[in-house]
Amino acid sequence: MVSGKDCIRDLFLGTFYLQHRTQDYCGIAFNDNKALECYTHKGLLRQQFPKEALREMEGVMGIGSVSSERQPVSELSKSGAIILAFDGNIINYPELKDQLLREGASFSGYKSPEEVSDTALISKLVARETDFVSGIKKLAGMMKGDFAIVALTREGVYTARGWGRKPLVLGQKEGSYAVSSESNSFVNTGFEITRDVEPGEIVFLSREGIKILDRLDLKPIKYGTFEWIYTSHPASVIDRKNVAEVRMEIGRLLAEKYPVNADLVSPVPNSGRWHALGYAKASGIPYTEVFIRYDYSDRSYTPQEQTTRDEEARTKLITIKQIINGKRIILVDDSIVRGTQTLNKVERLKQLGAKEVHAMIACPPLMAACKYGKSTKKDEDCIARRMPFEQIRDKLKLESLNYATIEILEKAIGYPREILCLDCWAT
Ligand code: SF4
Numbered sequence: 001m002v003s004g005k006d007c008i009r010d011l012f013l014g015t016f017y018l019q020h021r022t023q024d025y026c027g028i029a030f031n032d033n034k035a036l037e038c039y040t041h042k043g044l045l046r047q048q049f050p051k052e053a054l055r056e057m058e059g060v061m062g063i064g065s066v067s068s069e070r071q072p073v074s075e076l077s078k079s080g081a082i083i084l085a086f087d088g089n090i091i092n093y094p095e096l097k098d099q100l101l102r103e104g105a106s107f108s109g110y111k112s113p114e115e116v117s118d119t120a121l122i123s124k125l126v127a128r129e130t131d132f133v134s135g136i137k138k139l140a141g142m143m144k145g146d147f148a149i150v151a152l153t154r155e156g157v158y159t160a161r162g163w164g165r166k167p168l169v170l171g172q173k174e175g176s177y178a179v180s181s182e183s184n185s186f187v188n189t190g191f192e193i194t195r196d197v198e199p200g201e202i203v204f205l206s207r208e209g210i211k212i213l214d215r216l217d218l219k220p221i222k223y224g225t226f227e228w229i230y231t232s233h234p235a236s237v238i239d240r241k242n243v244a245e246v247r248m249e250i251g252r253l254l255a256e257k258y259p260v261n262a263d264l265v266s267p268v269p270n271s272g273r274w275h276a277l278g279y280a281k282a283s284g285i286p287y288t289e290v291f292i293r294y295d296y297s298d299r300s301y302t303p304q305e306q307t308t309r310d311e312e313a314r315t316k317l318i319t320i321k322q323i324i325n326g327k328r329i330i331l332v333d334d335s336i337v338r339g340t341q342t343l344n345k346v347e348r349l350k351q352l353g354a355k356e357v358h359a360m361i362a363c364p365p366l367m368a369a370c371k372y373g374k375s376t377k378k379d380e381d382c383i384a385r386r387m388p389f390e391q392i393r394d395k396l397k398l399e400s401l402n403y404a405t406i407e408i409l410e411k412a413i414g415y416p417r418e419i420l421c422l423d424c425w426a427t
Pocket of ligand 1: 423
């Protein structure tokens, strides 16, 4: 964000409204007109940057990050100090690091090679080049994976988007300019969406406005399909498509393709909510939430262990027996990975007297962990890799199980499959 006046509060809020994306680390860097400052913490942004801490900060430009690794990262570049934050994943990280070392890069500031995060590696790479544009060109030529990057310098904020899987959107209000992973950052801060940073674009934000510095010809362009299904906030507009509307359309198309006689349609909160609304509206079956999310069970970080995550998921949801007993329920969820959480929910519904449970899943069977983000999943975790459809349905104790198809995703999102990343579903 760049502004003509102090923008720390907007910067904090804009970053805070991305907290749903990741919960492990948070950071804020800003230019206080004298120097660049950078603070990073483990945990949630709102807890780590309380009001008292924010009052001590003042800056006319800055960047914020919520991430699975500690960032933003500071480097001294050929053109001065640079502080960089990154969303994405470097698939060929070891090769890239070796190449940088061969080319004379030094990671002497790190206690062990493992400490060099993707963000640190990218910062190093960008800082070695004559300017940000050359750094991004070099990165795009060397890396496998995908990226969205913001970088703070004394002059302004640079931003760059890779092949498209990681969204970036520009916004503005009264002499202030912003870039964010999601337009959800703008809703309560008074910013209006200017436009998306297109795949391959390198853009500079300064007090003079938004300037395109270069357009790299990165191919193939692939938008991150899961952003609409699960990752992004419903209020966000990702590559010109509002997330809530896309989810409702997926629900509507599921209802059209898979009609089921039932008494109620319920989401698995929160990410199944808009899909379920679409299904309920199209089918005429009442929308009723059988699971209530208990707001106070949120933790300050995402547990790494799967068993702990499952336990957390169980603790988070409270059931309403009076609504469930004797009902035929359509349960709508964004996806099924291992199936353990779905099984747990179905068992709970049946214990509380549900007559039937039918599952509608807002994407095709997951076959692979995402290579383009910091996923804790492995390919082998995907239940759809291990057993046929009928077996999954029976194992999960469901009366019926239906998945959205690639055609449904194409229709609901409004982009053809050629420019959608479908690697989650590729075998
Ligand atoms: S593999 Fe899946 S989660 Fe990863 S970028 Fe592609 S669509 Fe998104």
